Amino acid sequence: MGNPTGxxxxxGxxxxxxxxxxxxxxxxxxxLLGDKGYDADERVIEKLERQGKTVVIPPKKNRKKQREYDKYLYQARHLIENFFARLKQxxxxxTxxxxxxxxxxxxxxxAAIVIWLN
Incomplete structure (x- = not known):
């Protein structure tokens, strides 16, 4: 978990x-674990839910209707952030x-291949 799939x-x-x-x-x-930016457009969330996938995206604070999400599962998102930190090395x-x-x-x-092999 935390390694890229594509x-x-x-x-920019x-x-x-x-x-x-x-x-x-x-x-x-x-x-799918995503950050609050993916909550901006419902098409991503709806598409994944139609496919039967679990969507773990926290809602933005200014959202009128707050959605529920699995806070425990969202804690694993740091693995994704760690991959990007290793990639930026x-x-x-x-640059x-x-x-x-x-x-x-x-x-x-x-770089992703090297990270995966380590």
Missing amino acids: FFLTP QNCDLDGADILLEDLETDT YRGIS RYDKRKINFLGGIYL
Whole structure:
């Protein structure tokens, strides 16, 4: 748990929700842990619930109708954050030296393989 199942790059000015639809199509797990940013658009949550997946996304504080979520299961989200912290230890990724998308994505895949093997 905490290791990536896939990567998709979006332009820097786009929000994460734009790439979420592509990644969620082939999601092989039964549970999705996400941060409050994914609560902004119901389409992600509804799509996963239609597929029978457990969605663990805390609601935003300014949401009119608060949703329930599994707080105990959400505690495991730190494993995902730890992966990104390990990924940022690779200087070329954290500073994005590569100008081309394919080169940058290749660097991410290479670093992820090294992290998985350790």
